Amino acid sequence: MSNFVDYVRINCKSGHGGGGSAHLRREKYIPKGGPDGGNGGRGGNVIMKGNENEWTLLPLRYTRHVAAGRGKNGQKSQLTGADGEDIxxxxxxxxxxxxxxxxxxxEILENGQEIILFKGGKGGMGNEFFKTSTNQTPRYAQPGLPGEEGMVTFELKVLADVGLVGFPNAGKSTLLASVSAAKPKIANYAFTTLTPNLGIVEWRNYKSFVMADIPGIIEGAAEGKGLGHRFLRHIERNSILLFLIPADSEDHFQEYKILENxxxxxxxxxxxxEFILSISKADLLDDELKKEISAEFPENRQPLFxxxxxxxxxxELKDAIWKQLHG
Known part of the structure; x- marks a missing residue:
């Protein structure tokens, strides 16, 4: 089973607000002390929080329901009830x-960023709140408001500096394995990579960038064929795209146009x-063949080998990527 999970659905429910208290003050020497009921506490919120140390939604895979705490009811002596626990x-x-x-x-893009998905219900007002000069002894209080509930789909779009785009077998996993410490599964058949792999690529002077090997595109991916939308959404988040067309392709320019489409x-x-066009598996080519392939592409779209x-x-490829990323 894969440790990479990029899609989960969870039923989320925020807490009900606590009810206000309708207590009337009764003490030994104060027989008619008037209303002293406190307000109810608010219900707990459902909060989405970013953590830069997590790479996958795997910890949420088996979470079907989450519910925040209920607000506590108000008490006598004008005591407000405790707020429900946030989740x-x-x-x-x-x-x-x-x-x-x-x-x-x-959408979570920063470490520690918090966004409330469902707000807890407001706590009800105690009878002390309703006291007026004409109604000095209200014997009623507000109930708390209900929380919110809904089904939420969480989708992860991998954040990387460079996304590798190419058909299955274009050599994306091999490239990632050779320039980083990532160990993607590599074999010569379609869809070896079923989930995105991320690698840190070292550049000159201890600088680095993040490269994502994204499952291969096949024609019709945009309609959801093959792995379709599931991996195309990861490409949305990459700063630049690196197109890989293998040297042994039958029509290099046509393959590039299909990917682009x-x-x-x-x-x-x-x-x-921004994107960079490259021809992988260049060890299969001599200088003459490289010239022929370059001639297939327009002047402003010359590939790197x-x-x-x-x-x-x-x-040279890493230099070109760094230059695109940082000008």
């Missing part, structure tokens, strides 16, 4: 919450991102 749903950075209609309720179908804004196996062109 926190801790998520990785890059997580969005959607309601039952699919509308985005919240899938992104456009899914979300046209993805094409506004690299081989993760022979390490050829890797430093």
């Amino acid at each position: 926190y749903i801790t998520v990785p950075l890059g997580t969005i919450a959607k309601n039952a209609d699919g509308e985005v309720m919240a 899938e992104l456009k179908e899914f979300n046209p804004e993805l094409l506004d991102k 690299f081989s993760a196996v022979s390490q050829e062109g890797l430093m």
Whole structure:
């Protein structure tokens, strides 16, 4: 079973507010002390909180329901009831919450960021609140307001500096394994990578950036074929995209256009991102073949050649990525 979970649904319920007290003060020498009922406490909130040390929604996988605490009722002597206990749903950075209609309720992008998904019900007012010059002994108090409830879908979109885009077998996992300490599963068949892999890539002078190997695109992914939408949403969050087209492809430019079209179908804004075009498995090519492949592409879209196996062109590729990321 995969440790990477990027989608969970949870029924969330905030706490009811506590009721106000309708107590009348009765003491030995004060037979008619008047109203002294306190207010009820508010119900607990359901709060989504970001944690930079988590990478997956796996801890929430088996959580079906969460409920915040109920507010305590008001007491005599004008004592306000305690607030209900808040409940926190801790998520990785890059997580969005959607309601039952699919509308985005919240988005977590910073460590420690907190967003209230459902507010607890307000506590009711005690009878002391309703005392007036004409109604000096109100014998009633407000009940607390109910909390809110709803089904929430949590979706993780991986946050990375560079997202690798390519068909299955384009060499994305091999590249990630060769430039970082990540250990993605690698084999020569489609969909070896079923979940995004993240790797920290060391650059010059101890600088680094995060690279995400995202499951391969197939034609029709935007309609949900193959792994479809599940991985296309991860691409939305990457700063720049690195297109990988394998040297042994039958039509390099056509393959690039298909990849570009899938992104456009899914979300046209993805094409506004900075991107780098590269030809992987360049150890299979001689200089003559590289020239032929370059000639397939327009002047402003010239690809970089690299081989993760022979390490050829890797430093130049990292330099190009760093330059795109940091100008």
